[in-house]
Amino acid sequence: MKTKVDISKQFFDNKAQDVNTSFIRTVSLSQKNEFDLIRKNISEKPRESTILDIGGGWGRISLFFLKEGFSVTVVDVSIGALNTLNTIYTNEKNDAWGNLETIEGDLSKLGNIGTYDIVFCIAILHHADSIKNILDKAYKSLKRGGRLIVLEPNPMNLLWYIFIFYQRMWKVEKGILRCRRNSIIQYLKDSDFNSIKVEGYGMFPNCIFNFSEKLLKINASVIPNLSFLKEFALFNIYTGIK
16 A cells, blocks of 8 residues: 555656746746745844755755755655756756755655754645654754744645645645644644744635735735634744754
8 A cells, every 4th residue: 555655756756747947037926925934934044054855846945045055955755856856956056056965765864963954844744654753853853943944734724625626636635634733733842843833824825916916915924814814824834943
């Protein structure tokens, strides 16, 4: 029987073939907004900082930080996604970019303990066989005072189920049921993270507001953090400190 990781690997190997490799040069408003949100949450970290991107795939987030001068290690089970990332990096980088290291496989292939300033887990926990194992490894990988950034789909937003069933992706995405806000907070506490914060991100898909930066920002950051709507945000972003 295939594990969640096996199913995700096959899915993202196939999806990597369709990635627009020029996306780092043609950034949409919604892509920029997502990057800016993550950047805001690590604003105290200098550009010489080291980042571990767990399940970073073809670099949808990492490439923006490489471009800013951060050094990034991406670990992912999808060799197809990592090949795409390496191709984009090789074609686009210049002397101002940070260094990239890619590791194919699960986190058992990652030997560096206590060496990273920042760890990203961007939309990866719901694909994992064990959320706690990933967060434990993230904690061990961070330097003291290092910061974890987690972004996960929120199963309380019903739009996910329309999207998942329309795209016939239930086998790949069904793990979102384990990613309720309170559940992820408890996982973070169980892995010894401190100063845990959470905020909603998006109420509707941000890409539908690419025509208006003002409306996009309202959808991305204002509506999903209203007290009576925050439980139904499209995504939640969590931060924690080692």
